[in-house]
Amino acid sequence: MRKKKKLDERELMEMYKIEHYAFWFMFWALFSSMFIQLLFCDASFQQISGEWVVFMIAAIASSIAYYKGGHYDYYTKPGIKSYLLYSIIFTILTDVIIAITFYIHHNYSTIKGFVITIAIYGGVLFVVIFASMAITGEAIKKRRKKLEEQFNESNNHDK
Amino acid sequence: MKNLKLKAARAGMDLSQEQLAEKVGVTRQTIGMIEAGNFNPSIQLCIAICKALNKTLNDIFWEDTNYA
16 A cells, blocks of 8 residues: 655655765765775675675666666767767776776786777777667667657547 | 745735645645745646635746747
């Protein structure tokens, strides 16, 4: 049995806002915690597995909910421009992290080898990220069309 | 944007913010924030407020724009 809320719509919206900021803070704090432990504290995957599980549940659950609602992003629409933009941004960010990790944990005799390694990782990352964004973006476009048609059909039934 | 029409309509019915809030089923703070222009109510809440004050949506929630 669902309990009736004792909040009015304004209070509800304010609470949603609070929970929104709290969720995103926790999400990125978890990510940062795992990152710092793996990179700088020599932690094994087993040591961060708890955080990883919680992080992945939140990430997957959010993604499924976004897909179901046909939601993509706050600032862009699904399309080649946004796929390229986000692929470049995330490739650069991830490549920088990889570069730092490799520099700390490996001894490179020449800088050339280091640069080539990072470039190859960057190339592969870009392709993987772009492909993932394109697949999810196109899936969301299809989902939006389906949702639009769903409401059109119900309007026709009312007539 | 402040909703002075709402304030005037409420005063015209001799209702306090608390009394109007109770009639409509929201908190006094919500009515205060709507009047101060700090919260945009949903259409359902707008209709509930209009019914409580015996006014139409136009009377309370229509924005007057001056066309030069």
